[in-house]
Amino acid sequence: MKIPEEFSLLNRSFSVAWMDEDTHLIAQAKGAASLEQGRVLLYPSEHREDLEHTFLHELIHMVFESSGYPELSKNEEFVDLISGMLHQYMRTKKGELE
Numbered sequence: 001m002k003i004p005e006e007f008s009l010l011n012r013s014f015s016v017a018w019m020d021e022d023t024h025l026i027a028q029a030k031g032a033a034s035l036e037q038g039r040v041l042l043y044p045s046e047h048r049e050d051l052e053h054t055f056l057h058e059l060i061h062m063v064f065e066s067s068g069y070p071e072l073s074k075n076e077e078f079v080d081l082i083s084g085m086l087h088q089y090m091r092t093k094k095g096e097l098e
């Protein structure tokens with residue numbers, strides 16, 4: 001799957017950028033997302049599937065937070081479940097229904 005440079009949720013635009021080494025070391029995270037800054041940061045990984053899952057994980061955080069469910073966003077296990085299943089769907093979908 002392609003990881004976008006930009007996307008929108010509820011007419012709010014978000015940018016996607018690489019996380020620098022200092023932020024990675026401080027946050028001890030593969031990714032981060034901020035609704036206030038409208039930004040998702042990803043730490044580079046040579047494992048493409050890890051990077052895709054991390055992007056979708058941060059996307060799901062922003063879906064919950066921008067739609068008024070911040071308490072769901074705080075549930076890391078739930079966010080990871082939804083993003084993992086979305087990733088599986090995106091990797092396994094085939095064909096196009098005509």
Ligand SMILES: [Zn+2]
Nearest residue numbers: 057061076079
């Ligand atoms: Zn998370």
